[in-house]
Amino acid sequence: MLAKRIIPCLDVRDGRVVKGTNFQGLRDMADPVELARFYNGSGADELVFYDITASAEGRGLFTDILRRVASEIFIPLTVGGGIRTLEDFGRVLKCGADKVSVNSGAIADPSIIAAAARRYGDQCVVLSMDVKRVDGKFRLFAKGGREDTGIDAMEWAVRGVEDGAGEIVLNSIDTDGVKNGFDLEMLDALAARVKVPVVASGGAGNREHFAELFTHPGVDAGLAASIFHSKQVDIKDLKRFLQGRGVEMRL
């Protein structure tokens, strides 16, 4: 059976890795290639790079970094941030990305999912969603979690999968950066609605949170940033710990 995946996420701006709390107050952390090497060595199952650069120069720096990472690290690489057109998909896939994560780009133009799935295959289209509870309902947010779209998040996910998204990353704004554990209720609600792999994001604070996460069978992977970057949790230790708790891990 499939091992559960542990995925560190690197937010990259102007060639450096940053990580915010509740999407604000970004702090500089490290060199992305260096960090990618470190994570590969410690047993990360996949790496996610989010390009949070606005400028054209920054974008060029990002694809250079991606190419450098893909030249020496041979595990799956997912790229997101600023993906709006089929050309954006093509640009990062050519630099060594295996999967492309689309978020606001799909909200602006939902047809991008079907178009990308048709051209590049379902397996490389990841639908990333920022979701927050509004009046007791799961609502889809745009623009890095700043804007309520008014769209029902679960409906959005179902439609995305119908259009060809091969995986969903669910980032709970309610738990992101708080380090109190993943949003299990939200993840269960999603896993009950879709048959593609589900990646949990937002809320990891310690090893126990991952152990708890993987008791939920609909969840395939746990993604986190700051707890790994700060070395508060070491991926190799985490994976051994989870294996000890009966979770299948690639060790």
Added chain:
Amino acid sequence: MTAIVDYGVGNLFSLQSSLRFLGLEAEVTCAAERLRAAERIILPGVGAFGDARAKLDATGLVPVLLEEAERKPLLGICLGMQLLFDRSFEYGEHPGLGLVPGEVAFLGEDGGAVKVPHMGWNRLEIVRDDPLFKYFQNGAYVYYVHSFYARNCRESTLGTSRYGNLAVTGAVRRGNVWGTQFHPEKSGEAGLRLLRAFAEL
């Protein structure tokens, strides 16, 4: 030199990088004479079978591949492996290259209540030893991403991975032709070991 067949599908960057990382000469090409000059050939591929087959046909390389497979090692990866079989039932029925007996069918029908795509790290259990596994540890995790799988190919099967009710065909061989459903170029150390062994065939 290892020729990587470029017919317009897939992430060839990582495949080429992984071979170079191992110190091997690798060339991405769609030229018949380069396939003829190569010591071995890799047929990659992602996406839909019918589409990939049409693109491969359009390159005019099919007769060259069939001929070269008689005299040198050929490795199909992922969809490239599926193309080696007789036929695929991915959205209709499409002919494969017929280099390995068997067919390609949807995982969701045979696998039971499993998620499709089969995406992630799974153990490869060796069912028949082969020089391809010279450096590979039985049961090591390899990385899969696919929704269709090869079946009715027991005689050629070298390794399988358990998923739902199925022993998913992970690696096959018939004569000079090998195939892996998983991506060795994305399977970390275990994948690099397999590519190294292929380069020594």
